[in-house]
Amino acid sequence: MANQILLLTTFLAMTCSLVVAFEPSPLQDFCVADATSSATRVNGLPCLDSKLATAEHFFFSGLHIPGNTSNPVGGKVTPVNVAQIPGLNTLGISLARIDYAPMGVIPPHTHPRATEILTVLEGSLDVGFVTSNPDNKLISKVLNKGDAFVFPVGLIHYQKNVGTGMAVSLSSLSSQNPGVNTIANAVFGSNPPISEDVLAKSFQVDKSVITSIQAKF
Template sequence: MAGNTSNKQGSIVTAVNVAQIAGLNTLGVSLARVDYAPYGQNPPHLHPRATEILTVLEGSLYVGFVTSNPGNKLFSKVLNKGDVFVFPQGLIHFQFNIGNNEAIAIAALSSKNPGVITIANAVFGSKQTISDDILAKAFQVDKNIVEHIQC
Protein backbone atom coordinates (compact mmCIF):
# COMPACT_ATOMS: atom_id res chain seq x y z
CA MET A 1 0.00 0.00 0.00
CA ALA A 2 1.40 3.38 -1.02
CA GLY A 3 2.39 5.78 1.74
CA ASN A 4 1.00 9.31 2.08
CA THR A 5 3.41 11.66 0.30
CA SER A 6 1.38 14.85 0.80
CA ASN A 7 4.03 16.60 2.90
CA LYS A 8 6.70 19.25 2.27
CA GLN A 9 9.28 16.70 1.09
CA GLY A 10 6.87 14.77 -1.10
CA SER A 11 7.96 11.41 0.29
CA ILE A 12 7.30 8.97 3.08
CA VAL A 13 9.61 6.31 4.49
CA THR A 14 7.97 3.22 5.97
CA ALA A 15 10.63 1.55 8.10
CA VAL A 16 10.73 -2.12 9.01
CA ASN A 17 13.36 -2.54 11.71
CA VAL A 18 13.72 -4.10 15.14
CA ALA A 19 11.35 -1.48 16.60
CA GLN A 20 8.54 -2.81 14.38
CA ILE A 21 9.51 -6.51 14.21
CA ALA A 22 11.27 -7.83 17.30
CA GLY A 23 12.26 -10.93 15.31
CA LEU A 24 14.89 -8.83 13.52
CA ASN A 25 16.86 -8.63 16.77
CA THR A 26 20.40 -10.00 16.23
CA LEU A 27 19.86 -10.47 12.46
CA GLY A 28 21.64 -7.26 11.45
CA VAL A 29 19.15 -6.19 8.78
CA SER A 30 16.20 -3.87 8.26
CA LEU A 31 14.15 -2.60 5.35
CA ALA A 32 12.36 0.56 4.32
CA ARG A 33 9.84 1.31 1.60
CA VAL A 34 10.11 4.84 0.22
CA ASP A 35 7.20 6.38 -1.67
CA TYR A 36 7.84 9.58 -3.64
CA ALA A 37 5.33 12.05 -5.05
CA PRO A 38 6.18 13.53 -8.45
CA TYR A 39 9.34 15.61 -7.84
CA GLY A 40 9.39 14.50 -4.21
CA GLN A 41 12.58 13.77 -2.33
CA ASN A 42 14.06 11.85 0.53
CA PRO A 43 16.19 14.79 1.72
CA PRO A 44 19.90 14.63 2.55
CA HIS A 45 20.37 12.31 5.51
CA LEU A 46 22.70 9.64 6.85
CA HIS A 47 22.53 6.34 8.70
CA PRO A 48 25.16 6.24 11.47
CA ARG A 49 24.95 2.46 11.90
CA ALA A 50 24.24 1.03 8.43
CA THR A 51 25.08 0.86 4.76
CA GLU A 52 21.99 1.14 2.53
CA ILE A 53 21.26 -0.56 -0.76
CA LEU A 54 18.35 0.99 -2.67
CA THR A 55 16.36 -0.69 -5.45
CA VAL A 56 13.91 1.29 -7.59
CA LEU A 57 10.59 -0.50 -8.05
CA GLU A 58 8.76 2.23 -10.00
CA GLY A 59 9.76 5.55 -11.52
CA SER A 60 13.10 7.32 -11.94
CA LEU A 61 15.23 8.71 -9.12
CA TYR A 62 18.26 10.98 -9.09
CA VAL A 63 20.34 9.68 -6.18
CA GLY A 64 23.71 10.45 -4.70
CA PHE A 65 26.04 10.52 -1.74
CA VAL A 66 28.93 12.77 -0.72
CA THR A 67 32.26 11.40 0.50
CA SER A 68 33.85 12.61 3.72
CA ASN A 69 36.29 15.50 4.18
CA PRO A 70 38.49 16.69 2.61
CA GLY A 71 37.25 15.38 -0.74
CA ASN A 72 33.49 15.93 -0.37
CA LYS A 73 33.02 14.27 -3.77
CA LEU A 74 29.47 13.72 -5.02
CA PHE A 75 28.71 10.30 -6.53
CA SER A 76 25.34 10.45 -8.26
CA LYS A 77 23.29 8.65 -10.85
CA VAL A 78 19.81 8.51 -12.35
CA LEU A 79 18.15 5.21 -11.48
CA ASN A 80 15.24 3.61 -13.31
CA LYS A 81 13.01 0.66 -12.46
CA GLY A 82 15.18 -2.28 -11.40
CA ASP A 83 18.35 -0.24 -10.85
CA VAL A 84 20.31 -0.51 -7.59
CA PHE A 85 22.59 1.96 -5.77
CA VAL A 86 24.62 1.68 -2.55
CA PHE A 87 24.98 4.42 0.07
CA PRO A 88 27.96 3.77 2.40
CA GLN A 89 27.43 3.87 6.15
CA GLY A 90 27.62 7.33 7.69
CA LEU A 91 27.73 9.30 4.43
CA ILE A 92 25.18 11.97 3.53
CA HIS A 93 22.89 10.79 0.75
CA PHE A 94 19.59 11.67 -0.94
CA GLN A 95 17.02 10.57 -3.49
CA PHE A 96 14.92 12.82 -5.75
CA ASN A 97 12.05 11.72 -7.99
CA ILE A 98 12.82 13.31 -11.37
CA GLY A 99 9.58 12.12 -12.94
CA ASN A 100 6.09 13.55 -13.03
CA ASN A 101 4.74 10.19 -11.78
CA GLU A 102 5.03 8.60 -8.37
CA ALA A 103 8.12 6.52 -7.63
CA ILE A 104 8.72 3.65 -5.21
CA ALA A 105 11.95 2.19 -3.84
CA ILE A 106 12.94 -0.46 -1.33
CA ALA A 107 16.00 0.05 0.84
CA ALA A 108 17.83 -2.73 2.65
CA LEU A 109 20.07 -1.66 5.53
CA SER A 110 22.90 -3.54 7.22
CA SER A 111 21.65 -3.04 10.78
CA LYS A 112 18.59 -3.94 12.81
CA ASN A 113 18.67 -0.31 14.02
CA PRO A 114 20.33 1.86 11.33
CA GLY A 115 19.29 5.23 12.75
CA VAL A 116 18.66 8.26 10.58
CA ILE A 117 19.90 11.83 10.85
CA THR A 118 18.16 14.24 8.48
CA ILE A 119 20.72 16.98 7.91
CA ALA A 120 18.42 20.02 7.69
CA ASN A 121 16.43 18.94 10.75
CA ALA A 122 19.56 18.31 12.80
CA VAL A 123 21.30 21.55 11.85
CA PHE A 124 18.38 23.99 11.66
CA GLY A 125 15.79 22.30 13.87
CA SER A 126 17.71 21.01 16.87
CA LYS A 127 16.08 21.31 20.28
CA GLN A 128 18.25 23.89 21.90
CA THR A 129 19.03 25.58 18.64
CA ILE A 130 22.56 25.94 17.38
CA SER A 131 23.62 29.58 17.62
CA ASP A 132 22.71 31.70 14.59
CA ASP A 133 26.26 33.07 14.65
CA ILE A 134 27.76 29.58 14.40
CA LEU A 135 25.47 28.54 11.54
CA ALA A 136 25.92 31.83 9.68
CA LYS A 137 29.69 31.40 9.81
CA ALA A 138 29.55 27.68 8.92
CA PHE A 139 27.33 28.25 5.88
CA GLN A 140 28.91 31.63 5.04
CA VAL A 141 25.56 33.42 4.93
CA ASP A 142 23.99 36.37 6.68
CA LYS A 143 22.58 35.67 10.15
CA ASN A 144 19.12 36.77 8.94
CA ILE A 145 19.08 33.89 6.46
CA VAL A 146 19.77 31.42 9.26
CA GLU A 147 16.98 32.94 11.37
CA HIS A 148 14.60 32.66 8.41
CA ILE A 149 15.48 28.98 7.83
CA GLN A 150 15.02 28.16 11.52
CA CYS A 151 11.44 29.54 11.54
Protein backbone atom coordinates (compact mmCIF):
# COMPACT_ATOMS: atom_id res chain seq x y z
CA MET A 1 0.00 0.00 0.00
CA ALA A 2 2.82 2.39 0.90
CA ASN A 3 4.49 1.69 -2.43
CA GLN A 4 1.23 2.49 -4.27
CA ILE A 5 0.89 5.80 -2.42
CA LEU A 6 4.50 6.66 -3.23
CA LEU A 7 3.96 5.81 -6.91
CA LEU A 8 0.79 7.93 -7.04
CA THR A 9 2.53 10.87 -5.34
CA THR A 10 5.42 10.67 -7.79
CA PHE A 11 3.03 10.57 -10.75
CA LEU A 12 1.11 13.62 -9.51
CA ALA A 13 4.33 15.56 -8.95
CA MET A 14 5.50 14.79 -12.49
CA THR A 15 2.11 15.77 -13.90
CA CYS A 16 2.15 19.10 -12.07
CA SER A 17 5.67 19.86 -13.30
CA LEU A 18 4.53 19.27 -16.87
CA VAL A 19 1.47 21.46 -16.50
CA VAL A 20 3.36 24.50 -15.24
CA ALA A 21 5.67 24.30 -18.26
CA PHE A 22 2.91 25.85 -20.39
CA GLU A 23 1.40 29.32 -20.31
CA PRO A 24 -1.47 29.51 -17.84
CA SER A 25 -4.94 30.27 -19.13
CA PRO A 26 -6.04 33.90 -18.70
CA LEU A 27 -7.87 34.59 -15.45
CA GLN A 28 -9.83 37.50 -16.94
CA ASP A 29 -11.63 38.28 -20.20
CA PHE A 30 -8.62 40.16 -21.55
CA CYS A 31 -5.52 42.08 -20.52
CA VAL A 32 -4.90 44.94 -22.93
CA ALA A 33 -1.18 45.69 -22.90
CA ASP A 34 -0.38 48.97 -21.16
CA ALA A 35 2.99 49.95 -22.61
CA THR A 36 3.11 53.11 -20.49
CA SER A 37 2.89 51.28 -17.18
CA SER A 38 5.95 51.11 -14.94
CA ALA A 39 4.73 47.89 -13.33
CA THR A 40 7.10 44.93 -13.29
CA ARG A 41 6.81 42.73 -16.37
CA VAL A 42 6.89 39.03 -15.52
CA ASN A 43 5.54 37.29 -18.61
CA GLY A 44 3.88 39.76 -20.93
CA LEU A 45 2.86 43.36 -20.42
CA PRO A 46 0.97 45.00 -17.55
CA CYS A 47 -2.80 45.26 -17.98
CA LEU A 48 -4.64 48.43 -18.84
CA ASP A 49 -7.67 49.11 -16.67
CA SER A 50 -10.38 47.07 -18.46
CA LYS A 51 -12.78 50.00 -18.18
CA LEU A 52 -10.51 51.93 -20.54
CA ALA A 53 -10.45 49.24 -23.25
CA THR A 54 -11.83 50.18 -26.67
CA ALA A 55 -12.28 48.40 -29.98
CA GLU A 56 -9.03 49.95 -31.22
CA HIS A 57 -7.09 47.86 -28.68
CA PHE A 58 -8.25 44.71 -30.50
CA PHE A 59 -7.93 45.95 -34.08
CA PHE A 60 -5.32 46.03 -36.86
CA SER A 61 -5.70 47.19 -40.45
CA GLY A 62 -3.17 46.50 -43.15
CA LEU A 63 -2.98 42.78 -43.93
CA HIS A 64 -4.34 43.50 -47.41
CA ILE A 65 -1.34 45.72 -48.20
CA PRO A 66 1.55 43.93 -50.00
CA GLY A 67 4.87 44.09 -48.20
CA ASN A 68 7.90 45.68 -49.85
CA THR A 69 10.10 42.83 -51.09
CA SER A 70 12.81 45.02 -52.64
CA ASN A 71 15.50 43.81 -50.26
CA PRO A 72 18.42 41.36 -50.59
CA VAL A 73 16.34 38.28 -49.68
CA GLY A 74 13.17 39.24 -51.56
CA GLY A 75 10.83 38.60 -48.64
CA LYS A 76 8.86 40.82 -46.29
CA VAL A 77 7.05 39.93 -43.06
CA THR A 78 4.16 42.05 -41.79
CA PRO A 79 3.70 41.00 -38.13
CA VAL A 80 0.45 41.27 -36.19
CA ASN A 81 1.45 40.53 -32.61
CA VAL A 82 1.01 42.25 -29.26
CA ALA A 83 3.04 45.21 -30.49
CA GLN A 84 0.38 45.89 -33.13
CA ILE A 85 -2.72 44.69 -31.21
CA PRO A 86 -2.40 45.40 -27.46
CA GLY A 87 -5.47 43.25 -26.80
CA LEU A 88 -3.47 40.13 -27.72
CA ASN A 89 -1.62 40.38 -24.40
CA THR A 90 -1.89 37.05 -22.49
CA LEU A 91 -3.95 35.42 -25.26
CA GLY A 92 -1.09 33.38 -26.75
CA ILE A 93 -1.71 33.96 -30.46
CA SER A 94 -0.53 36.20 -33.32
CA LEU A 95 -0.42 36.49 -37.10
CA ALA A 96 1.99 37.44 -39.87
CA ARG A 97 1.53 38.20 -43.53
CA ILE A 98 4.54 37.25 -45.67
CA ASP A 99 5.19 38.53 -49.20
CA TYR A 100 7.74 36.93 -51.53
CA ALA A 101 9.26 38.27 -54.74
CA PRO A 102 9.99 35.67 -57.44
CA MET A 103 12.74 33.44 -55.98
CA GLY A 104 12.47 35.43 -52.75
CA VAL A 105 13.15 33.71 -49.43
CA ILE A 106 12.51 34.01 -45.75
CA PRO A 107 15.96 32.87 -44.53
CA PRO A 108 16.39 30.02 -42.04
CA HIS A 109 15.15 31.19 -38.64
CA THR A 110 13.45 30.04 -35.46
CA HIS A 111 10.59 31.23 -33.27
CA PRO A 112 11.70 30.53 -29.68
CA ARG A 113 8.20 30.88 -28.24
CA ALA A 114 5.78 29.63 -30.89
CA THR A 115 4.67 26.90 -33.23
CA GLU A 116 3.71 28.32 -36.64
CA ILE A 117 1.10 27.14 -39.13
CA LEU A 118 1.54 28.72 -42.56
CA THR A 119 -1.16 28.92 -45.25
CA VAL A 120 -0.35 29.82 -48.86
CA LEU A 121 -2.70 32.51 -50.19
CA GLU A 122 -1.03 33.02 -53.59
CA GLY A 123 1.77 31.31 -55.48
CA SER A 124 3.96 28.30 -54.70
CA LEU A 125 6.41 27.94 -51.84
CA ASP A 126 9.17 25.49 -50.99
CA VAL A 127 9.07 25.24 -47.18
CA GLY A 128 10.86 23.11 -44.65
CA PHE A 129 12.24 22.67 -41.16
CA VAL A 130 15.21 20.79 -39.70
CA THR A 131 14.89 18.44 -36.75
CA SER A 132 17.22 18.80 -33.76
CA ASN A 133 20.52 16.98 -33.19
CA PRO A 134 21.69 14.34 -33.85
CA ASP A 135 19.54 13.64 -36.95
CA ASN A 136 19.13 17.17 -38.38
CA LYS A 137 16.60 15.75 -40.83
CA LEU A 138 15.15 18.19 -43.36
CA ILE A 139 11.37 17.88 -43.66
CA SER A 140 10.25 19.90 -46.67
CA LYS A 141 7.43 20.21 -49.18
CA VAL A 142 6.32 22.42 -52.07
CA LEU A 143 3.05 24.15 -51.20
CA ASN A 144 0.48 25.67 -53.52
CA LYS A 145 -2.44 28.03 -52.99
CA GLY A 146 -4.65 26.78 -50.17
CA ASP A 147 -2.01 24.44 -48.69
CA ALA A 148 -0.90 24.65 -45.05
CA PHE A 149 2.26 23.54 -43.25
CA VAL A 150 3.36 23.45 -39.60
CA PHE A 151 6.73 24.52 -38.22
CA PRO A 152 7.21 23.11 -34.69
CA VAL A 153 8.27 25.55 -31.97
CA GLY A 154 11.99 26.33 -31.82
CA LEU A 155 13.04 24.44 -34.97
CA ILE A 156 14.94 26.10 -37.82
CA HIS A 157 12.71 26.64 -40.86
CA TYR A 158 12.58 28.58 -44.13
CA GLN A 159 10.33 29.53 -47.05
CA LYS A 160 11.18 30.15 -50.71
CA ASN A 161 9.01 31.34 -53.59
CA VAL A 162 9.40 28.75 -56.36
CA GLY A 163 6.75 30.24 -58.66
CA THR A 164 7.18 32.75 -61.47
CA GLY A 165 5.17 35.54 -59.83
CA MET A 166 4.69 37.05 -56.40
CA ALA A 167 3.64 34.77 -53.55
CA VAL A 168 1.78 35.52 -50.33
CA SER A 169 1.26 33.47 -47.17
CA LEU A 170 -0.42 33.97 -43.81
CA SER A 171 1.02 32.50 -40.62
CA SER A 172 -0.67 31.89 -37.28
CA LEU A 173 1.64 31.57 -34.28
CA SER A 174 0.96 30.21 -30.81
CA SER A 175 2.33 33.22 -28.93
CA GLN A 176 1.42 36.88 -28.56
CA ASN A 177 5.15 37.57 -29.05
CA PRO A 178 6.73 34.60 -30.85
CA GLY A 179 10.13 36.20 -31.36
CA VAL A 180 12.39 35.47 -34.32
CA ASN A 181 16.02 34.47 -34.48
CA THR A 182 17.39 34.60 -38.03
CA ILE A 183 20.32 32.19 -38.09
CA ALA A 184 22.66 34.13 -40.39
CA ASN A 185 22.05 37.41 -38.58
CA ALA A 186 22.56 35.84 -35.17
CA VAL A 187 25.75 33.99 -36.11
CA PHE A 188 27.43 36.53 -38.39
CA GLY A 189 25.85 39.78 -37.26
CA SER A 190 25.93 39.58 -33.46
CA ASN A 191 26.97 42.67 -31.51
CA PRO A 192 29.76 42.41 -30.52
CA PRO A 193 30.70 39.85 -33.19
CA ILE A 194 31.49 36.23 -32.41
CA SER A 195 35.22 35.57 -32.70
CA GLU A 196 36.37 34.73 -36.22
CA ASP A 197 38.44 31.90 -34.73
CA VAL A 198 35.32 30.36 -33.21
CA LEU A 199 33.31 30.65 -36.42
CA ALA A 200 36.16 29.50 -38.71
CA LYS A 201 36.65 26.36 -36.64
CA SER A 202 32.91 25.77 -36.28
CA PHE A 203 32.24 26.02 -40.03
CA GLN A 204 35.59 24.45 -41.01
CA VAL A 205 36.54 27.33 -43.33
CA ASP A 206 39.33 29.89 -43.52
CA LYS A 207 38.96 33.03 -41.41
CA SER A 208 38.90 35.15 -44.57
CA VAL A 209 35.59 33.51 -45.49
CA ILE A 210 34.14 34.44 -42.10
CA THR A 211 35.38 38.02 -42.45
CA SER A 212 33.69 38.30 -45.84
CA ILE A 213 30.38 36.94 -44.54
CA GLN A 214 30.42 39.08 -41.39
CA ALA A 215 30.88 42.17 -43.52
CA LYS A 216 27.50 41.52 -45.14
CA PHE A 217 25.73 41.67 -41.77
